[in-house]
Amino acid sequence: MRYKRAHRGAESDEVAVNPLFARRGEERVPRFSLPTEEMLPETAYQLIHDELLLDGNARQNLASFVTTWMEREADDLYREAADKNLVDRDEYPLTAAVEERCVHIIAGLWHAPDTQQAMGVSTVGSSEACMLAGLALKRHWQRARREAGKPSDRPNIVLSSAVQVVWEKFANYWGVEARQVPVTAEHPHLTAAGVLDAVDENTIGVVPVLGLNFTGCYEPVAEIASALDDLSDRTGLDIPIHVDAASGGFFAPFLHPEVRWDFRLNRVHSINASGHKYGLVYPGVGWVVWRLREHVPDELVFDVSYLGGDIATYGLNFSRPGAQVLLQYFNFLRLGRRGFTRVHQVCQDVAVHIAGELDKSDAFEVISAGTDLPVVCWRLADGRRRNWDLYDLSNRLRDRGWMVPAYPMPKDIQDMVVMRIVVRNGFSIDLAHLLLDDVREAVDYLNHLEAPLPRDVRETKSFHH
Template sequence: MDIIRHPVSSLKFVINDSFNGKEPWQIVTITTTTIFLGVWFYDFLFQDESIIDRGKKTVFRLAKLIPSIKKRIDDELSSISKNFKDEVEERTKHTTYITELPHAKLSKKDIIEALNTNLGLGDYDWKNGLVSGAVYYYSPDLIDVVSEVYSKTSYTNPLHSDLFPGLCKMEAEVVRIAADLFNGNDDTCGTMTSGGTESIIMACKAYRDYGREVKGIKKPEIIVPTTVHSAFDKAAQYLKLRVRSVRTDPNTCQVDVNGVRKAINSNTIMIVGSAPNFPYGTMDDIPALSELGVKYNIPVHVDSCLGGFLTCFMEDAGYPIPPCDFRLPGVTSISADTHKYGFTPKGSSVVLYRDVKYRHHQYTVTTDWPGGVYGSPTVSGSRAGGNIAVCWATLLNFGREGYVSATRDIVHTTKYIEKGLRRMKGIFIFGQPVTSVIALGSNDFHIYRLSTALKERGWNLNVLQFPSGIHICVTHMHTQPGVADRFLNDVRDSLFEIMKNPSLPVEGKMAIYGVAQELPDRSIVGDFTKLFLDSTYYVPKRGN
């Protein structure tokens, strides 16, 4: 009973009794060892990964040391690498590779001819709407505009603001236009970036530094839905952040708000919601996340990289959705890609902040460099002024009226396709699409068989995992006459053939992808991915 009533005194007695009769060196050794073991045990328990995940990785790593297992894995990886390279060989067999700088310059005619050959290597007819996402708009008239603008600005660089002040003015105008579209106020600010991934990395960097300098957070954590874009994981790897992933509801495909609430702690630097997410095109409950942000004084970032330049026009287009922008008091930043539904050429995005204090923490400043005081707003130092200029020109080329019209056509086409797909037996749609993405699954057959069947009919769709699915991201290309009906007819015909024998296994590439999902050792899946990336840089040795 004494130890319960007087725990501190009792503990002192136990410790003193334990050291009774010990030599000083023994006391020092035991104390030091105990401290070291305590620190090690604390670090072991409270690492970014759970004990279970680390235990699995340790088991798999040790298993790979067994010669027979290592040889089997190495042989399989070698075979996969060869398959990737063989595909490159086959795709480029009628072309030659330039592996050395030509001694003499090539003529414009020769360069354009080589360019056209390289651009002709793709198999998919993206101009006629047979591809999911990727190219969001194409018009010869727009090409004329951006080509002339880029030709005048291709060698400009906003890093040198004294040389190209007009580029800085255009970037500032793009940011202000975007801030207005997302219902910001005079204090709303931001920057342009090279794409959604950089916008996301910049937001994470801003909140990491803000959390460290203002709140004293030394072990920063971000709370994200499991469906959030993988760019947040990339940001975490670059910036040494801990990611707390919160599950999504299997029916609505929205993040579990209660799960987000439980994940909040003193190290949380930001909460993230998607509007919409990439896999399913569903939108998280941004108003509820905003409330959490206000209640706990935590920044809330809305990732609208995919559909932001649809959501900001949907109400005017006749398709209102719940607020997901700066109208919500807890939303402190938004990322949105102009090079998706803003229809600008690739290489532009915006990241917006409610207050300049956040943008200041996005900047990188070096004050003691011998080359002078150096400051840059984003990852890059030098930036392509041409990308800023063509983004600016594209926004002005469309105007609000043009974007509202395009949004109306895209959302109408998406809902038309969704309605047609929901009538078909054998498939289901994940959640409730909000903007332009429709994700399909099946309880009757492996959905990757439908992906393969549609590929044989010329379609290129995106493949999903955990659970298996495929999705189509509807773009302006799909609003062309007859494209939506062709897609529905091809899905219907493919389902008719598949349902004749729904139990057949997946074959070909999709079989490999399906097996990859089932591998418990995700590091092997990572090796697959690295080999694929290697193949994109592979140059066959067959001469010039």
């Protein structure tokens, strides 16, 4: 499989090495093939280090939910644990024990009925967690259908058209029909009415999202659960819920504890979240927890005698790093409930402030004001002719170092183009003021255009939510 090269500078087949730190013969090395000779570690380091200088400034990347900064002590722990293979429980039993502690902590955070008996596992991000949860739903449904003597070859899963692409992957990879309920400008999220129109006896589960990537808004999990409870009472059709809380799972429990979206709702069978988003850990860790052990079919759990011990494993990956799991536990110890609440409250305060300032401009209409996740989403206000659009504004801000994506909303309302800011830990109110100043300056510049910019100037890299 071939992919586009990351940037235009990669056209050359060789990389030039600065002669100040290169030995004779190392001045040029092949870019796309393995070098013949060895290189000093200092030279290899400097070569890669210098290339990475052209990457963006993570503090100005407002497109991503992913954590880009941790404390020095976390960095030290990361280096110390870089060689730990999480699956090797005989060699690293304490790392495995820490994973179990994290599962119990997260189960308690999500109000599991019995946190000590909760079934859960760490994953390589939320994408693997979604795959595991979806597969459990499918197998659970198939077993029930076979026991009832009914066909089990046409499973479907119900979600909105605004879900993250991982659910389209799940449906494609595992042979499940993805029934995507269309969103609208008035309701850009999954609704109870839409769910009831889509489900049937072949539905393995419904997947509401706690924090949509497009807008940061919570889908109404409790309302959907209530509608499915009523459907079960009327028809006997018992359809479980999996909550995709990739972004909100480590945010809502601290800032919105009154919102009922988790295992307080009996119909919620499983939940996933990204530890590397508002769990505040470097990239590479996700979590999935099931309400009850019985919600994970036994045939999906493998007992493996390997690496000096017998282990039960449920995952798509085998060997994988344990460092991020340790960093998750570090954050639990370091911050506690009050610390997470304080950190997230600052993020939300900054997001609400940005939304309020943008709302003062007659150029914008704010769609999401940061009151669910600290995400601000807006579009151009109607009723005014302009020589520019949000792609132009995004490119103008990029010139100032800011990564603020402009992108179309999901299918069904793809004609609506929006911009979005994700406020993460480390994006302070002072940085917000600098950003807002640059937005005002960019809008003033664009308003003075006498004609639209040429299309080749206005082209922007596509944004993948």
